[in-house]
Amino acid sequence: MERTDLELVSLTKHYGDAVAVAGIDLKIQGGSYCCLLGPSGCGKTSTLRMVAGHETPTQGHVVLAGREITHLEPVQRGTAMMFQSYALFPHLSVLDNVAFSARMKGVDKATRDKRARELLELVAMTPYAARLPSALSGGQQQRVALARALMTQPRVLLLDEPLSALDPFLRIKMRAELQRWHRELGMTFVHVTHSQEEAMALADLVVVMNQGKVEQAGTAREVFERPRTAFIARFIGAHNVVDTPSGAVAVRSDRTVLAPSGGPGMAVTVKAVEYQGSHVQVHLATRLDEQDSADDRPDSAGWVALVPDAQFHAAPLEPGQRVAMSWHEADAHVLQG
Numbered sequence: 027m028e029r030t031d032l033e034l035v036s037l038t039k040h041y042g043d044a045v046a047v048a049g050i051d052l053k054i055q056g057g058s059y060c061c062l063l064g065p066s067g068c069g070k071t072s073t074l075r076m077v078a079g080h081e082t083p084t085q086g087h088v089v090l091a092g093r094e095i096t097h098l099e100p101v102q103r104g105t106a107m108m109f110q111s112y113a114l115f116p117h118l119s120v121l122d123n124v125a126f127s128a129r130m131k132g133v134d135k136a137t138r139d140k141r142a143r144e145l146l147e148l149v150a151m152t153p154y155a156a157r158l159p160s161a162l163s164g165g166q167q168q169r170v171a172l173a174r175a176l177m178t179q180p181r182v183l184l185l186d187e188p189l190s191a192l193d194p195f196l197r198i199k200m201r202a203e204l205q206r207w208h209r210e211l212g213m214t215f216v217h218v219t220h221s222q223e224e225a226m227a228l229a230d231l232v233v234v235m236n237q238g239k240v241e242q243a244g245t246a247r248e249v250f251e252r253p254r255t256a257f258i259a260r261f262i263g264a265h266n267v268v269d270t271p272s273g274a275v276a277v278r279s280d281r282t283v284l285a286p287s288g289g290p291g292m293a294v295t296v297k298a299v300e301y302q303g304s305h306v307q308v309h310l311a312t313r314l315d316e317q318d319s320a321d322d323r324p325d326s327a328g329w330v331a332l333v334p335d336a337q338f339h340a341a342p343l344e345p346g347q348r349v350a351m352s353w354h355e356a357d358a359h360v361l362q363g
């Protein structure tokens with residue numbers, strides 16, 4: 027089988043003095059679903075735009091299927107971008123929107139309409155072929171945007187926050203559709219998101235970025251079970267970062283054990299209790315008056331224990347109560363840096 031890997035080599039982008047992307051090395055296997063994940067401003071979109079050819083790298087290379095594409099025009103690369111705002115042409119019907127790129131290339135009407143109809147079928151939009159975009163819902167516009175991007179027969183589909191404009195219900199529905207399309211099309215998807223939940227749900231390869239660099243790349247399970255740094259553990263969530271005499275460790279919230287005060291472990295205070303159905307989230311701090319732990323405060327000392335509901339109700343806890351927090355040695359994962 028032909029290799030269609032996408033490789034980024036020392037990919038760098040400066041805007042004046044500001045470093046948006048600080049030298050990324052990444053290999054994305056052909057046909058995989060990759061999510062670029064990270065907080066706002068970490069360089070995800072700049073990276074995607076350099077792959078698409080909408081931004082010129084300051085340094086480095088983009089290689090697709092063994093071919094250097096760094097300085098090619100967007101249409102010559104074998105990539106297609108689906109934008110955050112779907113940017114459909116308002117005066118063109120759904121069918122003509124999808125067929126547009128082929129029309130620009132001079133493909134005859136019968137051929138381009140046939141291909142456009144096949145793609146509308148794929149995204150379940152056949153009944154809407156004659157409509158204008160203004161008469162479609164957000165989810166429907168998204169499907170048309172996808173069909174339009176696929177018209178160029180790309181090897182790599184680039185998706186910039188494709189679900190961010192949708193309401194939570196539709197977002198989950200479209201997530202399942204993205205998975206299905208990825209499976210059916212067999213092409214590489216590179217999807218930018220700031221939602222760890224979205225990345226974990228979709229990606230074969232999760233690439234967590236921080237300040238223009240790749241902080242960790244791996245399967246969702248690898249990143250969740252073996253977060254490399256405190257930043258990753260906090261960003262992925264559901265982990266406590268605890269300073270111990272042998273360095274910082276990450277412990278999953280559901281593996282954090284609470285015992286009556288005086289028991290083994292660290293003496294902490296219950297700050298808040300949140301009932302969540304199958305589990306109860308117990309927020310903990312060294313003292314009751316401590317501020318909430320903020321993501322941007324790396325030294326913050328707030329923790330969460332996720333206690334199964336039956337266990338919690340057998341021995342309920344209340345804010346202000348002192349407890350002992352501990353974990354099994356095997357559940358403490360040593361962090362770097």
Ligand SMILES: Nc1ncnc2c1ncn2[C@@H]1O[C@H](COP(=O)(O)OP(=O)(O)OP(=O)(O)O)[C@@H](O)[C@H]1O
Nearest residue numbers: 041044045046065066067068069070071072073220
């Ligand atoms: N055209 C530009 N000119 C100057 N600075 C820019 C430009 N585009 C992006 N930046 C800066 O580069 C950094 C990375 O931006 P980028 O859009 O790639 O981040 P992001 O991770 O996609 O963020 P978001 O999730 O908010 O879209 C940011 O600090 C941003 O302000």
